[in-house]
Amino acid sequence: MSEPAIKVTELSYRYRGEKHSALDSITLTVERGEFLVVMGASEAGKSTLAACMNGLIPHFHKGRLRGDVVVLGRNTREYKVAQMAEVVGLVFQDFEAQLFSTNVELEVAFGPENFAVEREEIKRRIDESLAYVGLEAFRHRPPSTLSGGQKQKLAIASVLAMHPQVLVMDEPTTDLDPISKLGIFQITNQLRKRNDITLIVVEHETEEVLHADRIALIQDGRLVKIGDVRAILQEVDLLESLGVMPLGIPRFFKAMGYEELPLTPDEGVQAFQAEGWRLDDQAHQDLVVADQAAIAAHTEPIIQCRGLEHTYPNGVKALHGIDMDIMAGDMVAIVGQNGSGKTTLAKHFNALLFPTAGEVLVHGRPTKEQGVFKIGQKIGYVFQNPDHQIFSDTVFDEVAFSPRLRKLPEDQIKQRVSEALAAVGLTGMEEEDPFSLTKSGRQRVAVASVLAARPEVLILDEPTTGLDYAEQRGLMDMVKQLNEKGSTIIFVTHHMWVVAEYAQKVYVIKDGKVFLHGTTREVFAHEQELMEASLRPPHFVQFSNRLGKTILTPDEMLRCIHTGA
Amino acid sequence: MDAELYLDYNTVIHRLDPRTKILLFVYSFIVVVLYEHPPWLLPIALLVLLHTAAARSWRNLWRIRVLLLILTVWSLILWNFFASGETHLFWVIDKESLLFSVARTILLLVMIISGVNLISTTRNEELVLGMIRLGLPYRVGFAISTALRLVPTTAASLQTIAQAQRSRGLDLDSGNILERMRKYIPLLIPVFITTIRSTNIFGMALESKGFGAREDRTFYLQLHSGIVDRILLIGGGLFVLVSLYLNFRGYGDIPGLTRF
Numbered sequence: 001m002s003e004p005a006i007k008v009t010e011l012s013y014r015y016r017g018e019k020h021s022a023l024d025s026i027t028l029t030v031e032r033g034e035f036l037v038v039m040g041a042s043e044a045g046k047s048t049l050a051a052c053m054n055g056l057i058p059h060f061h062k063g064r065l066r067g068d069v070v071v072l073g074r075n076t077r078e079y080k081v082a083q084m085a086e087v088v089g090l091v092f093q094d095f096e097a098q099l100f101s102t103n104v105e106l107e108v109a110f111g112p113e114n115f116a117v118e119r120e121e122i123k124r125r126i127d128e129s130l131a132y133v134g135l136e137a138f139r140h141r142p143p144s145t146l147s148g149g150q151k152q153k154l155a156i157a158s159v160l161a162m163h164p165q166v167l168v169m170d171e172p173t174t175d176l177d178p179i180s181k182l183g184i185f186q187i188t189n190q191l192r193k194r195n196d197i198t199l200i201v202v203e204h205e206t207e208e209v210l211h212a213d214r215i216a217l218i219q220d221g222r223l224v225k226i227g228d229v230r231a232i233l234q235e236v237d238l239l240e241s242l243g244v245m246p247l248g249i250p251r252f253f254k255a256m257g258y259e260e261l262p263l264t265p266d267e268g269v270q271a272f273q274a275e276g277w278r279l280d281d282q283a284h285q286d287l288v289v290a291d292q293a294a295i296a297a298h299t300e301p302i303i304q305c306r307g308l309e310h311t312y313p314n315g316v317k318a319l320h321g322i323d324m325d326i327m328a329g330d331m332v333a334i335v336g337q338n339g340s341g342k343t344t345l346a347k348h349f350n351a352l353l354f355p356t357a358g359e360v361l362v363h364g365r366p367t368k369e370q371g372v373f374k375i376g377q378k379i380g381y382v383f384q385n386p387d388h389q390i391f392s393d394t395v396f397d398e399v400a401f402s403p404r405l406r407k408l409p410e411d412q413i414k415q416r417v418s419e420a421l422a423a424v425g426l427t428g429m430e431e432e433d434p435f436s437l438t439k440s441g442r443q444r445v446a447v448a449s450v451l452a453a454r455p456e457v458l459i460l461d462e463p464t465t466g467l468d469y470a471e472q473r474g475l476m477d478m479v480k481q482l483n484e485k486g487s488t489i490i491f492v493t494h495h496m497w498v499v500a501e502y503a504q505k506v507y508v509i510k511d512g513k514v515f516l517h518g519t520t521r522e523v524f525a526h527e528q529e530l531m532e533a534s535l536r537p538p539h540f541v542q543f544s545n546r547l548g549k550t551i552l553t554p555d556e557m558l559r560c561i562h563t564g565a
Numbered sequence: 566m567d568a569e570l571y572l573d574y575n576t577v578i579h580r581l582d583p584r585t586k587i588l589l590f591v592y593s594f595i596v597v598v599l600y601e602h603p604p605w606l607l608p609i610a611l612l613v614l615l616h617t618a619a620a621r622s623w624r625n626l627w628r629i630r631v632l633l634l635i636l637t638v639w640s641l642i643l644w645n646f647f648a649s650g651e652t653h654l655f656w657v658i659d660k661e662s663l664l665f666s667v668a669r670t671i672l673l674l675v676m677i678i679s680g681v682n683l684i685s686t687t688r689n690e691e692l693v694l695g696m697i698r699l700g701l702p703y704r705v706g707f708a709i710s711t712a713l714r715l716v717p718t719t720a721a722s723l724q725t726i727a728q729a730q731r732s733r734g735l736d737l738d739s740g741n742i743l744e745r746m747r748k749y750i751p752l753l754i755p756v757f758i759t760t761i762r763s764t765n766i767f768g769m770a771l772e773s774k775g776f777g778a779r780e781d782r783t784f785y786l787q788l789h790s791g792i793v794d795r796i797l798l799i800g801g802g803l804f805v806l807v808s809l810y811l812n813f814r815g816y817g818d819i820p821g822l823t824r825f
Contacts, residue, residue: 109785391754
């Protein structure tokens with residue numbers, strides 16, 4: 001009975017029409033009941049590996065497979081996906097596309113129905129699975145009315161109802177707010193404690209993987225390292241070089257010359273106190289003063305909301321009276337739970353939506369008087385999914401789209417395109433086909449195409465979603481540079497570390513209202529309130545809060561620390 | 566944003582067995598093609614509108630009002646080219662061909678409204694199950710319902726994409742027809758791409774949940790057929806029979822009409 005749950009031997013795979021292998025001789029064994037996390041940069045082959053587990057590779061995708069994947073004695077070459085589904089459940093990142101039923105119950109029933117499970121048993125499994133993920137109260141609701149986190153929980157329930165022995169989740173939390181993420185990980189954690197289920201989770205978020213047994217690190221389709229979670233998370237430099245975000249706490253302790261690195265806020269606080277270290281009041285006060293000074297330097301209002309309300313035509317009221325002032329030169333983060341109204345709010349800034357009560361002023365004039373075409377020249381909006389706007393054959397044409405619509409002369413268009421491409425680091429890519437770029441490449445093209453209109457304000461809706469750590473940093477560094485050159489930046493995000501490291505000002509939106517706002521440091525000091533808004537500061541900030549002072553990055557802490565020596 | 570076709574009300578019609586609803590839909594198609602003289606179609610149109618009222622599916626008709634209006638105008642004109650009569654009125658229009666155009670327009674509207682009634686009151690799964698219980702293979706029923714499901718998701722992504730392009734300065738509301746068609750290219754390509762992408766994930770999710778794993782499958786949903794179903798089916802059936810008989814006897818034609 002010691003047969004492993006999953007045995008992968010010399011697995012290589014190349015998608016049809018690609019030059020490089022997506023997977024390159026991977027060999028690994030996962031024991032029954034184990035919880036393995038797969039991490040790595042974008043395009044490293046994580047999703048490909050996940051798709052190999054239930055036979056989507058080689059049966060659904062086209063390409064060349066070498067080596068073998070055997071799951072509970074079933075070789076994926078010999079079993080169809082639908083047959084593998086009896087033992088392997090797969091949850092996808094995109095929770096919209098994987099749900100297709102008209103109510104929650106039927107969504108869960110679909111899997112068991114395919115295996116001709118008796119109706120009474122299906123009913124029992126619906127109850128059981130919905131209770132497991134905490135969606136009992138929603139059983140008659142259409143999935144489209146659920147929040148993002150609930151949708152992903154439903155996707156998990158619908159797979160659990162098939163009673164899989166192996167559950168594979170491909171970046172299940174990418175599009176979720178921090179507390180919804182936590183909800184998904186609580187479910188994974190519950191599952192981990194069961195011996196009858198083996199878990200494989202592809203994940204970007206380092207903080208969430210602490211409960212796993214092992215981590216496999218993948219780069220360019222190769223298995224770089226596999227090992228115990230604690231051992232891997234201590235390898236701060238290795239993680240960073242692979243495009244995986246290292247935890248802030250071990251990063252800090254490593255800089256302090258530690259060897260056995262604490263990982264969690266608890267461990268961090270213990271180690272900190274055991275060393276007898278202190279945080280310097282004056283140094284911390286300097287940080288606070290610097291924050292205030294940065295904001296006070298911006299005095300010219302660009303976007304002002306006055307009692308802004310918005311009710312959609314179907315009667316849903318998304319915004320309940322928002323007041324805010326965005327000043328020229330600000331770098332502002334708008335955060336909040338899935339469905340809190342962040343995106344609805346942001347769409348008012350460039351007149352895509354108009355207030356149903358109250359008003360939004362741009363340069364002191366109501367957006368209603370100006371309209372999206374005119375405001376679009378001053379306020380650029382980058383949508384969350386670059387694939388919602390890219391349509392040209394070349395990067396040049398895509399970026400030139402906006403200036404051409406505004407009928408600029410050809411030499412000016414050329415100049416604007418090359419400026420915009422330089423700003424996003426894509427100089428020289430003019431003739432490339434945008435569709436052949438990676439997600440982060442397409443995201444950059446999307447930003448460039450908005451920059452080409454030379455807006456004063458740049459709004460980015462979840463710019464870092466779906467990118468790996470290195471790409472997220474690259475993109476945000478670029479945005480920060482734009483801000484330093486004078487652009488006003490507003491970004492909507494779920495990534496709290498991005499807020500901690502890049503925002504000057506934060507607005508927390510909850511139920512269509514401004515729930516908290518202030519400098520990033522002020523907002524992150526209110527952990528309890530953030531929790532109520534389904535948000536949570538990064539581990540490192542939690543760690544500093546426990547030490548009595550809100551400190552946003554390891555570098556800041558290094559400046560504030562007193563070792564007593 | 567809110568593009569679902571199914572309207573979640575609890576009306577008499579919603580509570581009907583999906584098989585009944587599908588058969589009533591089929592009935593309306595049969596009877597409406599029988600006659601070419603407008604007065605004969607009016608009772609049918611009236612019944613279908615009564616169905617709409619009982620089902621409260623006005624909302625979906627209101628949503629497609631522009632489409633209905635365009636179709637009505639075109640149909641009223643176009644059918645005159647395919648028929649002629651003895652009493653010339655003006656241009657290509659004769660009295661007989663005009664009556665015929667009106668009848669064909671009613672037919673078109675009845676078919677659309679009947680279809681809207683069906684999908685506004687029947688959940689996707691009920692529709693599939695109804696079709697299967699009526700003898701269609703599962704895969705065929707599932708394919709039809711999948712096609713229906715694409716409508717709201719595509720409409721939703723079209724909306725987002727239109728917003729994305731408008732914020733880049735695309736003005737969809739001005740220019741002549743040719744210019745406007747060109748302007749839709751920036752919308753259509755991303756719509757195709759995102760639709761293909763999400764259909765792909767949908768396909769993977771289906772297989773990963775064991776779609777088609779076995780020959781047989783069970784259904785969690787149960788169909789209940791009650792007294793109202795029986796009354797409607799029998800009443801509707803009689804209506805069809807009488808209509809067939811009257812048509813057979815030659816009623817409902819337009820005298821002097823020549824169709825090409």
